[in-house]
Amino acid sequence: MVEPTPIICTVDVTLLTLQDDMLHVLLLKRDREPFAGALALPGGYVHAEADQSAEDAAARVLKEKAGIVSPYLEQLATFSGPGRDPRGWSLSVAYCALLPAELLAVDGAERQLRPVARLPALPFDHARIVDAAVQRVRSKSQYSSLPVYLCGEAFTLPRLQAVYEAVLGEPVNKVSFRRKMDELGMLEAIPGAQTSGGAHRPAQLYRLRREFRHALSMLDRGINV
Amino acid sequence: MVEPTPIICTVDVTLLTLQDDMLHVLLLKRDREPFAGALALPGGYVHAEADQSAEDAAARVLKEKAGIVSPYLEQLATFSGPGRDPRGWSLSVAYCALLPAELLAVDGAERQLRPVARLPALPFDHARIVDAAVQRVRSKSQYSSLPVYLCGEAFTLPRLQAVYEAVLGEPVNKVSFRRKMDELGMLEAIPGAQTSGGAHRPAQLYRLRREFRHALSMLDRGINV
Missing domain, CATH: 1.10.10.10 (Winged helix-like DNA-binding domain superfamily/Winged helix DNA-binding domain)
Structure with a gap:
């Protein structure tokens, strides 16, 4: 059996909060290519050495990049394909987190909250991921705490x-x-x-x-x- | 930025059907290591060259390994970690498919239907994947066609x-x-x-x-x- 071409494995986290009674998502300014300088979801590689699971990777990314430990972190879906990341065939396990706005340190530059109803253009397929997260949270909220x-x-x-x-x-x-x-x-x-x-x-x-x-x-x- | 250690990326499909009005799952005898000879879910590597997405990989695996084209193929969840596959840190995007039993060619040896209520020991974390699939299908059936x-x-x-x-x-x-x-x-x-x-x-x-x-x-x- 030939070993297959490696796939780029990442996680992305849609962290939602309420501000002015509207759902907002946390976006971070990317500090490296691709899309350096663009606002995007907190995300990063899955590290085989550091992470015990993709969920672990998502929690680590949230903590390292946004200083956040979220009591709620749910796997949303996995997004994949040859075209979503300019570096190559990639797969991102997307997670959703919820937090009260008071617990979020945002600075208006590197870390911003943007209303989900008026998102800026986002790199990768992050707009699709945010959409899926909002839909999931809405439908789950009908039936739960x-x-x-x-x-x-x-x-x-x-x-x-x-x-x-x-x-x-x-x-x-x-x-x-x-x-x-x-x-x-x-x-x-x-x-x-x-x-x-x-x-x-x-x-x-x-x-x-x-x-x-x-x-x-x-x-x-x-x-x- | 150091390139991370490659992650093993696979898909696994839980194909459910009804036999004697009991939910059954399709299991295939594995023809290679690890776990050669064991019954397991149809699964395989994501191929960057052949697949346009993980869902594409799941459809290809079902077709190549079980000769099946399922009109219903839903992403279930992604299972990951260092311990689930003896080959190394791996991530499997799990899918769920449903098909009438008449459309399934089973032979009692290489391809078997087993009742989900009495599964044999399954390799990897396939027992957990089947559980998650059955739970999803049950809860979704309450609300849908x-x-x-x-x-x-x-x-x-x-x-x-x-x-x-x-x-x-x-x-x-x-x-x-x-x-x-x-x-x-x-x-x-x-x-x-x-x-x-x-x-x-x-x-x-x-x-x-x-x-x-x-x-x-x-x-x-x-x-x-």
């Missing part, structure tokens, strides 16, 4: 509903939303913690229960069904 | 219901099943075609409408919801 990863550690129920609405891109009925959150069983009230109120009545603060910090809770029927 | 790919070209509604039940592993209510099939809108009655009946009343034969032969139709709510 996924959007909680976009909230900070403590949040009110109205804030969580706004986050779901921003991700889904549609309004959610308040009564049915509260019932679905009960059904998901992932939240706990933080004892004695309320918002300070201001013009509004103080509201109870919630947090994710410990067992759901790295695992989704799933609904049988969608949020809006 | 997917099981139709397991039927022949013409089928009755009671037969299609039996196929859904076999895939889902649970009974389906007949009235709600018929409503869901209407909602999916993927079937058409074959003009003038009925089963010959025997002891039963002749039943109308249906087929997949042309536009759904290579695309799924999706439900908003699951079959059993």
